[in-house]
Amino acid sequence: MQHTHNYPHPIPSSRQYPDPRHFRDLERLGEEITQLAAHIHAATFQLLELIREFDEQQGWAGEGVNSCAHWLNWKCGMNLGAARERVRVSHALPELPLISAEFREGKISYSKVRAMTRVATAKNEENLLSIAQHGTAAHVERLVSQYRRLQRDEALEAENVRHAQRELSWMIDSDGMWLFRGKFTAEQGALICRALEAAMDQMFHETADESADVSAEMLAGVDGCLPVPHPVATRRADALERVAEAWLAGKEGERSGGDRYLLHIHTDGETLKAGGCKRRDSAESELEGHGCVSAETSRRMACDSSVVHWHEAPDGEALNIGRKSRSIPPATRRALLRRDGGCRFPGCTCTRFVDAHHIHHWADGGETNMGNLVLLCRRHHRLVHEGGFGVSRKRAGDVEFTYPDGCVMEPGPDQRFRGNVVSIKAGNRGRGLDITPETLPPRWLGEEMDYSLAVTVLQSSE
Numbered sequence: 001m002q003h004t005h006n007y008p009h010p011i012p013s014s015r016q017y018p019d020p021r022h023f024r025d026l027e028r029l030g031e032e033i034t035q036l037a038a039h040i041h042a043a044t045f046q047l048l049e050l051i052r053e054f055d056e057q058q059g060w061a062g063e064g065v066n067s068c069a070h071w072l073n074w075k076c077g078m079n080l081g082a083a084r085e086r087v088r089v090s091h092a093l094p095e096l097p098l099i100s101a102e103f104r105e106g107k108i109s110y111s112k113v114r115a116m117t118r119v120a121t122a123k124n125e126e127n128l129l130s131i132a133q134h135g136t137a138a139h140v141e142r143l144v145s146q147y148r149r150l151q152r153d154e155a156l157e158a159e160n161v162r163h164a165q166r167e168l169s170w171m172i173d174s175d176g177m178w179l180f181r182g183k184f185t186a187e188q189g190a191l192i193c194r195a196l197e198a199a200m201d202q203m204f205h206e207t208a209d210e211s212a213d214v215s216a217e218m219l220a221g222v223d224g225c226l227p228v229p230h231p232v233a234t235r236r237a238d239a240l241e242r243v244a245e246a247w248l249a250g251k252e253g254e255r256s257g258g259d260r261y262l263l264h265i266h267t268d269g270e271t272l273k274a275g276g277c278k279r280r281d282s283a284e285s286e287l288e289g290h291g292c293v294s295a296e297t298s299r300r301m302a303c304d305s306s307v308v309h310w311h312e313a314p315d316g317e318a319l320n321i322g323r324k325s326r327s328i329p330p331a332t333r334r335a336l337l338r339r340d341g342g343c344r345f346p347g348c349t350c351t352r353f354v355d356a357h358h359i360h361h362w363a364d365g366g367e368t369n370m371g372n373l374v375l376l377c378r379r380h381h382r383l384v385h386e387g388g389f390g391v392s393r394k395r396a397g398d399v400e401f402t403y404p405d406g407c408v409m410e411p412g413p414d415q416r417f418r419g420n421v422v423s424i425k426a427g428n429r430g431r432g433l434d435i436t437p438e439t440l441p442p443r444w445l446g447e448e449m450d451y452s453l454a455v456t457v458l459q460s461s462e
Helices: 022-054 069-075 080-095 097-104 110-116 125-134 136-163 185-206 232-249 295-304 330-340 376-387 420-431 451-461
Strands: 168-173 176-183 284-287 291-294 306-312 317-328 356-359 373-377 391-393 401-404
Touching: 022 069, 022 097, 022 420, 069 080, 069 125, 097 110, 097 125, 110 125, 110 136, 110 176, 110 376, 125 136, 136 284, 136 451, 185 232, 291 295, 295 376, 317 373, 330 356, 330 373, 356 376, 373 376, 373 391
Parallel strands: none
Antiparallel strands: 168 176, 284 291, 306 317, 356 373, 391 401
């Protein structure tokens, strides 16, 4: 007699069980990933070594680039923030031999190294490295964050103490001289120092053309005479008087949201033109109250400004003074800011304090329209005018920059090189690195991290 059994579920066949070979393939795949990650960590250490050497020798300078980070952003396609971090870490590693040794062999990741170098010193790097070896990158980031918070709290408390101790007092000496004594915070001191330096520079320029008068310079004193030129301390006293006088007058302290430049150019009409600077009698323009500047400098200043046209007689008498006009209308400027967003010079990320540059200068007949304008920061605007760099717009509408020798500047990352895993591994082996899947062992077994104890240990090692 035949019996039929009804099973609630079908009996699984052997083909529905995972194949053991599948687990072995995944294990090999995981080992390949960890091994390649270690190779990449070791290669990143070499990259940072090259970046530090490149930065120390200023290999990025001379191309209109602001810094090594800007060069990495331009040539290597790195985010500017990430590029700055790599430059910072590259300069920190030589002072941290233990961390550098582990990083060089690919035993710790760049993420851990980046976090540790924010607080690592020769005294605490051993403790930090121990945590990095046994914990994850998240552990290291959190520990560093808590340690920095403790340092900030201590620094804030010390700063509040210093702030409370600020003071300024004065007295009149027996001979009628005023004596000032002050104690300022770092911020106040730097601001006062900068104001005095600016006033001293202004007074130096005002007296630069004065003829030497020995009798006037040899001032009598207690010991016979004072040294010439006057001591720095004496000029600082004069500068403090200048700063006080300017503040009381109100003129130096006023801040206006008006035009950046109001040019009163005393010159003939040919000087602003591109060919005018070739003439000997048109090599300079006189800016009223500011001396003389080169023709090309006056072209740059007039490139994006408000201009008043003066018509003068040969003896300097004003015959006609035109109305002030803007070289860039406000509506055009808004559209230009929206289109370019910031300086268009290769590798530059500046978005503030930018000028609208006429590719074909308006003095030479260039139109003030979007097709003839490009935003440049102040530094690169000067390089284009006085530094010999060139800018033009191609038929497709793209902006093209050239070096002073006429060679075209690459607008973005250098595409000549490609990643090569084989060469990375071979290079690491050539440096004597024995990197295997066990180079990055997972030492964290899930235990809870005692951050309070770890911060205490770091603090005690200082």
